[in-house]
Amino acid sequence: MTTALQLKDVAKSFGNTQIIRDVDLDIAHGELHAMIGPNGAGKSTLFNLISGKYHVSGGTISFYDSEITNKEPYEISRMGLGRSFQVTNIFPRMSVYENLRCGVLWSTGHRYSFWHLVNRQRDVNERTEEVLEMIGLTGRRDVPAGMLSYSDQRALEIGITIAGDPKMIMLDEPTAGMSHSETEQAVALIRKVSKGKTLVMVEHDMGVVFDLADKISVLVYGEIIASDAPQNIRNNAAVQEAYLGTEQH
Amino acid sequence: MNGMTKNSPIWIAAAVLFAILPFIFQSGFALNILSQMGVFIIFALAYNMLLGQGGMLSFGHAIYFGLAGYFTAHFITLMGEEALPYFPISLIPLFGGLAGLICGIVVGYVSTRRAGTTFAMISLGFGELVTASTLILIAFFNGEEGIQTDRWVGPEPFGINYGSDIQVYYLIAIWCLLCMIAMFFLTKTPFGRMSNAVRDNAERVQFIGYNTQRVRWLAFALSSFFAGAAGSLHVMNYEHVGFETVSVAQSGLVLFMAYIGGVGHFIGPVLGAILITILNSTLSDLTEAWFLYLGLIFVVIVLFSPGGLAGIVMMHEPIWKTSPRLLASLVVPYIYGIATTLVALCGLIGMIEMLYYRSTTFSADTSTSIYGVTVDTASVVPWLVFIVVTGVGVYLCRMSYPGMAHSWNAVINDIKQRMVS
Incomplete structure (x- = not known):
């Protein structure tokens, strides 16, 4: 079994505050992995360490057997790791189509080209249309992204993430702030886009987590206290005490 | 395409x-x-x-x-x-x-x-x-x-x-x-x-x-x-x-x-x-x-039209595309607006020119030419004239601007109605 992502003794401090403490984590290729934990546990920080937004204070991160520790976000992205953001992070002045196309361009090898017309590139157009269709925004193709509804913006956020056809997708709270029916649609979308890929997501909605994930890691105070299949997590005493237990009070 | x-x-x-x-x-x-x-x-x-x-x-x-x-x-x-x-x-x-x-x-x-x-x-x-x-x-x-x-x-x-x-x-x-x-x-x-x-x-x-x-x-x-x-x-x-x-x-x-x-x-x-x-x-x-x-x-551009001149022109593109007749309905209010602005500017520029002349010229001659007319900057009359013209212009602008805004909103509402129906 191929290991998609491997973290060894990863630590992160901001000043004297240790946010992530010696985290070890293995995620297999094709796994749908959810990361849960109370607010402030360090889930988003861990995402930012893996995707290169922050540099680690210690430890190593490797992605499909290549070390990516402290590489720049664009280098990690080019290796096939796509991530989304907790707070919608799109190009609000551009149309939906242009947003997705930005996500496609590097992966189709157009890089910094200033000698090609972008709308003449068949590979770019085909892939952009495909992603547009996949996230269900074909009807909103030419709408400026900033004018979309919240849930459509969240779908676009995922669309930009997957546009470059990454091997691994990291989604940071993809259903945050959504209504029940919107969440259902989002789950269906996540299932669709993660087919054949590795998925890591941070999620607060336990329904979504237990519905989607093959494996769940529980992060508390910067440490992973359990990483196991959903049914084992449910029955794990330490998890119940540290995390699920607190919700029942 | x-x-x-x-x-x-x-x-x-x-x-x-x-x-x-x-x-x-x-x-x-x-x-x-x-x-x-x-x-x-x-x-x-x-x-x-x-x-x-x-x-x-x-x-x-x-x-x-x-x-x-x-x-x-x-x-x-x-x-x-x-x-x-x-x-x-x-x-x-x-x-x-x-x-x-x-x-x-x-x-x-x-x-x-x-x-x-x-x-x-x-x-x-x-x-x-x-x-x-x-x-x-x-x-x-x-x-x-x-x-x-x-x-x-x-x-x-x-x-x-x-x-x-x-x-x-x-x-x-x-x-x-x-x-x-x-x-x-x-x-x-x-x-x-x-x-x-x-x-x-x-x-x-x-x-x-x-x-x-x-x-x-x-x-x-x-x-x-x-x-x-x-x-x-x-x-x-x-x-x-x-x-x-x-x-x-x-x-x-x-x-x-x-x-x-x-x-x-x-x-x-x-x-x-x-x-x-x-x-x-x-x-x-x-x-x-x-x-x-x-x-x-x-x-003025930074404050009132951050899109610049092109922004002002392009603002009218959807109106033109919907119906040139709608655009025509803006012409008269615009003419009023521009004309009244010109009156106010005329007075203001007159004062600026006189001020500039007085602060930069050191000759004994106090008269200069503004709008092709020789005026004596030491006399109170031209100052009064320009102040009055500015005042009248500003007053007229306050009459014409709401008219422009009103016509603009009417046109935009019209377009919205057409889009819905």
């Missing part, structure tokens, strides 16, 4: 216009203004590759314009002395562009590492540095005098020797058109789109595979290329290059052109360059307070 071919009628129209303009405006003065316009259209569009397309506010972009000018002047002079092999004079903007490009690559490597305020500060620093150098490195810049050169060098294919201003005009016009097309093309390339993406959300760009610094650097270098091309044409036009071409004042002027014209639309800087070149050449002869008026125009 493709973006470039769709626009080819516009380019052809522009080419025809450029070709016939000298026949319409035949005086030497007009031809000179037209040539200047061509140079500044290139420069303002190049500047907008940074500001409008890439979101980089530069206070020192004239250094690529000016330095390329100096290099071009030396180059032409050395060619004339046969110290350098001959390079076709008609292709001189390529040489200027290359000079600009090299300067842009070097400076851009440092300045584009940061965006926003830091970038703006670094650009200002380099602008001051080069301006100061003109007085220090005399061998290259020749201080305040600048450098003269003679553009009439080398062979004369088909009689093209740039001995006359009309030949220089056509040289500038052709290169202006080529540069406009090239810069428009650039906005449609992967680089152009990513430049916009970096402007709008640099953080996200990093996570879709792009090095934001590299995108900014490339934009900076290409922009410097076109600024350099404009600089070399400037030298061809005047056969002279002076320290003012690299100065922060020149950088400010191109910023004004781009912004007043409108940074959000490709055509914006073109409009700005045309307008400000005309005003610069005509108003500066009429009034010493010209820079004050330019500043006021800039402030």
